[in-house]
């Protein structure tokens with residue numbers, strides 16, 4: 001599917017979108033992109049992305065918000081860092097992908113399962129500083145709703161095997177030491193993020 005789902009029908013241009021992306025923590029690096037395509041040929045998941053990183057960045061510049069935000073590209077990024085290591089302009093592509101994920105979540109572009117997983121993982125982690133696999137799984141499927149019931153059933157044998165090997169705890173772990181300080185750090189990070197957004 002790489003680079004070939006450029007859209008059909010009317011194209012919508014949103015003048016402020018490129019500025020919005022440039023305003024993100026790593027977004028301004030995109031101004032350096034010279035569209036060489038090294039990131040695309042270096043990317044292991046390029047073939048299952050709607051757009052290669054190179055193409056995605058061109059769409060950002062062109063103000064094509066809906067195509068960027070609805071694409072699976074940043075959700076398919078495995079953060080392998082290959083593109084970042086090879087980009088001749090030194091663009092931290094993987095960090096831009098993280099920023100785009102954050103923007104998508106904030107603005108409600110959450111149709112991909114990865115979006116639900118990111119939210120479930122973070123909500124579980126932020127509560128105690130440690131992950132409870134059962135909690136993440138439950139949150140994930142609650143977010144995805146009945147449409148993923150078949151997937152739950154398909155995974156049941158894996159879950160049972162993990163249980164029998166003691167790899168799937170039934171009770172949540174204790175919170176980390178210094179949970180209060182952790183919460184303060186999270187609150188501070190959110191405050192800074194909010195300030196950056198204004």
Ligand code: SF4
Nearest residue numbers: 033034036037039087
């Ligand atoms: S490798 Fe870097 S400069 Fe080349 S297209 Fe990708 S992001 Fe742009």
Ligand code: SF4
Nearest residue numbers: 043077078080081083
């Ligand atoms: S970090 Fe993401 S975009 Fe870059 S090569 Fe790896 S999977 Fe592809």
